[in-house]
């Protein structure tokens with residue numbers, strides 16, 4: 001019998017990417033094979049995000065297109081997963097009669113059963129129960145997908161911080177950490193399948209293990225560092241209020257930990273930070289940045305800011321801009337504030353107009369774009385150690401800009417910068433560089449990437465401790 005085909009569309013953060021992999025694994029167990037084409041699918045699942053209004057609109061517009069498709073393909077099963085599913089539940093069924101299944105962020109392990117019921121009875125099901133699963137079931141541990149060098153691993157779910165603008169605590173539930181043994185066995189299984197880099201995911205990894213009698217996050221990092229065959233460790237996200245000295249020191253002491261931290265500041269105004277319920281001040285944030293740079297001078301720091309939080313005055317925004325100029329981030333995501341019920345900020349008065357928000361966004365992004373490009377250009381002439389993920393987009397599209405003999409590869413530095421690089425065929429000896437650390441001489445710096453030429457194809461990844469010392 002032909003396998004049934006699953007098309008998965010993922011919107012939103014890395015946690016959704018990870019959840020989609022879990023969804024695919026669950027469905028493989030009941031005979032579904034993933035396909036890249038929506039047209040040929042028997043089951044289509046849209047994994048949704050509700051953090052900002054735009055992401056939610058994107059999900060509903062895709063569901064609208066799928067509903068039209070189903071008019072000509074009655075057997076098609078349509079499922080909605082993720083944060084919109086969790087939040088809207090039954091309302092999605094009412095709004096979208098074509099949808100067969102709505103399942104929440106904590107229902108993934110019940111998916112095979114739900115799908116089998118729909119296949120057998122053609123019924124419609126909503127499962128948004130918030131049953132806390134403290135750990136990921138054994139059946140889901142260890143991705144079968146061998147083609148990736150870098151993988152996400154969720155180490156904790158949910159969030160207890162209740163930042164005033166944020167819907168995550170309402171759709172992802174209470175903060176719960178996975179046991180270290182389960183995380184480690186998952187990473188070992190990934191490494192056995194060729195993975196070289198893991199990004200540990202949580203809404204606030206700094207509070208890993210809190211109230212659960214587990215080890216601390218820096219202790220977890222130290223254990224993961226011992227896994228043979230793993231080259232690099234990353235994590236996201238880190239809440240500034242909980243970034244302590246132990247974690248800062250980890251950037252110096254844990255050899256495989258990459259020199260990059262994403263540390264969302266959200267605002268540079270103490271008044272706004274207080275109204276956001278962030279529990280740190282601008283001064284405390286700047287002190288942590290200084291401490292990070294003291295401990296690990298090469299560290300790249302990136303951040304998120306929200307522009308137009310209710311009541312954000314001109315002076316508040318000026319303070320955010322000043323902070324951005326002072327810190328000199330390596331990269332910055334600036335979001336327009338959006339009301340996300342039931343987040344408490346929805347009820348705050350003094351909403352900021354679209355026109356003002358758009359001017360403020362432009363001002364901060366114009367500054368950051370110039371800075372990112374100039375930071376990238378400062379790396380011209382240096383050698384960066386790049387973990388190769390595959391052929392560059394240009395090369396994959398069959399449009400190499402180099403000579404006929406050259407292949408262009410792509411990967412990231414320890415500081416998380418994308419590097420596209422050429423390798424002379426004679427030097428490369430046609431070897432597959434995927435998963436290898438390559439020393440690249442940087443020739444050019446752009447806004448979003450660097451480019452250069454491989455100068456060291458030595459298998460220097462053998463002594464991993466040494467390798468990270470070459471990190472940019």
Ligand code: SAH
Pocket residue numbers: 051052165166167168202203204237238239264266304305306335336337338339340
């Ligand atoms: N847990 C992470 C972030 C999760 S959401 C943290 O605390 O940093 C990712 C980013 O989306 C946030 O950092 C914030 O900048 C943005 N965001 C969240 N809610 C938002 C809202 N209502 N409007 C605009 N941006 C928002």
Ligand code: SF4
Pocket residue numbers: 159160161162163166167168169203204239
């Ligand atoms: Fe949302 Fe704040 Fe939790 Fe991040 S820490 S997920 S911004 S509530």
